[in-house]
Amino acid sequence: MNNSLEHVNSITGAVxxxxxxxxxxxxxxxxxxxxxxxYETSYQTRLGSSLYSYGKLMPDSIASTCEAINQLVHKARKLSSQFIRIFATSAARDASNSSELQQLVKTETGLDLEIISEEQEAIWAFDGITQNLKPRIPIIVLDVGGGSxxxxxGLAGTRPIFQSLDLGAVRLMHSFPRMHQDEPPGLAxxxxxxxxxxxxxxxxxxxxxxxxxxRFRSQSVLFGAGGTASVLASVKNGLKKFDxxxxxxTIISTPELLAMLEQLWTKSLKDRELIVGLPKNKADIIIFGVVIYFSFIKLFQFAELRPSTRGIRFGALLDSVRAFYKNKPINF
Structure with a gap:
């Protein structure tokens, strides 16, 4: 879906x-x-940590998230970004008080925080992953996030069929409140x-x-977008830094994925934090994200998963450039 961006001048932007x-x-x-x-970086602020218990965002999560956004806006400006687009996904969509976060971001940065639809999120993830692929290749993109x-x-280069599922690593973790992090969860x-x-x-x-x-299972490629898939590739390759x-x-076969899943669930949180390639701050939720990938692969009998670092943010940049050249409202 990038044809409209062919032969345009180079532009630097940030999302x-x-x-x-x-x-x-x-x-x-x-x-x-x-x-x-x-340039890429991230902060873990766990904006939706209380969402599934109380239906709203907590003041401390709003404050820490806004502080992270403020720092990232500053960095994007230092890198001479010609536009900055800030968008929020599942937690902000579901929370009853997401306007509080929007107002604080506007006050602190002078920029708007856009809460995107499920449709936009799915299309951006698909566009981001398929931007460098040959047209008409059957593609399946599974983007496992925290809340959804x-x-x-669809076929690369075309508009995909999409669906947003109320199933995410953080949301799923809250379904197991009695799990003791100092003990291995176990195979049962x-x-x-x-x-x-x-x-x-x-x-x-x-x-x-x-x-x-x-229809297309035998011809299609299954891509995993989002942090969980990238962590799986990092663990498989023993990466100590992002590559x-x-x-x-990286290609992860179904038997390899099951072996990694069992390894994660038979270790305590402390032991998972020692796994090379697994960031310590993701050691608690990673087990739930991997379950989602494995369950999908098992349901449709796929042989392998291909992690991709190119997903929603890459698609958002492409869409933002279209808006930039069409003079649509966007943060500058």
Whole structure:
């Protein structure tokens, strides 16, 4: 879906992605419909930590998230970004008081915080991953976030069929409140979690999407977007620092994914924090994100998962450049 960006001049822009678990910045150069990253970083603020218990964002989470956004805006400006787009996803969509976060961001940065729709989130993830792929290749993008999971299917270069599922790593973690982090959750609890997620996927995924997957399964490529998939690639490769090229070239077979899943669920939080490639601040929620990927792969009998570092933020940059050239309202 990048044809409208062909033969345009190079432009540097920034997007700040305010998720349920973390706030992430991508500054990139966009030229001929392709994003080349210049700088990336993130802060874990757990904006949605109280959402599934109280239905709203807590003042401390709002404050820490706004502080992170403020720092990222400052960094984007130092890197001479020609536009800065700030958007929020699942937690802000679901919270009853998300306007408080929007107002604080406006006051602190002078910029607007856009709460994007489920449709926009899914399309951006699909566009971001497929930007460098040959047209017409059947693609499935599973973007597991903290509060929701975006499922998009379609041919590269076309508009995908999509669905947003109320299923995310943080949301799922809150379904297991009695889990003791100082003890391994164990395989019995893991299988219980897989059963819950498998049931949700089987009953919730749209019949048209199921039909598309079944039709193109043998030809399609399953990409995993978002932090969980990148962490899986980092763990498989024993990465001590971020390596986009290696992560994007990693293929995780279904048996490998199951072995990693069992390893994670049979370790305590303290022991998971020692795993090379797994950031300590994600050691608690990672087990739930991996369950979602494994349950999807098991349901549709895929042989492998391909993690991708190019997802929603890359798609957001492409869309923002379109808006920039069409003179639509956007933060500068």
């Amino acid at each position: 700040i992605d305010v998720g349920t678990n973390s706030v992430k910045l991508l500054v990139g150069e966009i030229c001929d419909g392709v994003v080349s990253p210049i 999971t975006q499922l998009s299917v 609890t893991m299988n219980e979690c897989i059963g819950i997620v498998s049931s949700i996927l089987d009953t919730s995924i749209d019949l048209n999407i199921k039909a598309w997957i079944n 986009r090229q290696l992560i994007d070239s």
